[in-house]
Amino acid sequence: MSDEVEPGHVRVRLDLSYDGKDFSGWAKQRTLRTVQGELESALKTVMRLPEPVELTVAGRTDAGVHARGQVAQFDIAEEVWAEHGSLLLRRLAGRLPHDIRVWKVAEAPEGFNARFSAIWRRYAYRVGDHQGGVDPLRRGHVLWHQWPLDVDAMNEASRALLGEHDFAAYCKKREGATTIRTLQELSWVRAEDGIVTATVRADAFCHNMVRSLVGALLHVGDGHRPVEWPGQVLAAAVRDSSVHVVKPHGLTLEEVGYPADELLAARSKEARNMRTLPGKGCC
Structure with a gap:
């Protein structure tokens, strides 16, 4: 997902936790129960969207791994955010299964990327x-x-x-x-x-x-x-x-730790570069 938010859209940050016992990891799969799948389905339902949002996550946990401080994001049209944003936390609490909880829903600062901005x-x-x-x-x-x-x-x-x-x-x-x-x-x-x-x-x-x-x-x-x-x-x-x-x-x-807001975009760009050790080539 790009660091640039499309005109007329808002990037939303979610802070969440889950018990990984009954999930086949974070990333959605067609036939298995996953955290991403459950969360995207719940967001589609409570905001009455024609298509699911696409979540980007700070750390893709494996099957059976838990999270207390996971961070995810999605982009949504400004008018949808204006209608549903203030109600989203309570509605998700009523719609999500009990092994996933969202604790905070907020508009993300400029340049924020849940995965690449993390330090x-x-x-x-x-x-x-x-x-x-x-x-x-x-x-x-x-x-x-x-x-x-x-x-x-x-x-x-x-x-x-x-x-x-x-x-x-x-x-x-x-x-x-x-x-x-x-x-x-x-x-x-x-x-x-x-x-x-x-x-x-x-x-x-x-x-x-x-x-x-x-x-x-x-x-x-x-x-x-x-x-x-x-x-x-x-x-x-x-x-x-x-x-x-x-x-x-x-x-x-x-x-998950993030830098100050004014450093988010620079950190995201840096994190996308292929890393090498000093004195060694990339390949």
Whole structure:
């Protein structure tokens, strides 16, 4: 979707959350239930549109992944926005299934693009290592790991992964897409209830990146791999079959960050450029 809004139209930003358990990911599919499909259908119904709007999202989550701070956008004719804008939040609450909630509906500032204007995405991955398993009331959002975890070792191993790198070893390669990313934060904390939470923040993520990083670091935490191993895997820059992609239900998109309004358009243009590491060509 272009950063330019057609004359006579308004770009609308949605802030939303969802439980990913019963969705086949964000992106709409013809025969499967998806977040995008449900949301576009609800918007078409409540605004009485002849055709569905087309949503652009900050981060396309996989099947089973949750979101607390997802951001999406769509463009709509000014007269439709004037008629329905102030009522949209309440109407969506009555029309959407209970595993999707929209918390804010607002006209987006000039230059805003939900995907390309973002400067970071922050995910949390939650793990329980209690011998008895995970609290049944949290089982849909916490992975059970059957060996005790050393959080200090996991944090030490995580430090080697920070910064701008080619994360090919931790990504499922997609044709024409770069695997170079800047990992801004990767840290582990054990809460009083025993749940261990990884906070993972980057400018963007490639496919399976967070779940692969978590899988590698769990191997360090339970003593099956040395602290140096995740960094060695990263340096190899090729997909490593020994890196386990953990299950999706422990992962939640918590927040998406954007620059000041006057920097939105410039950030969107920058994010569309194919990235390379210093000293390396694009191909």
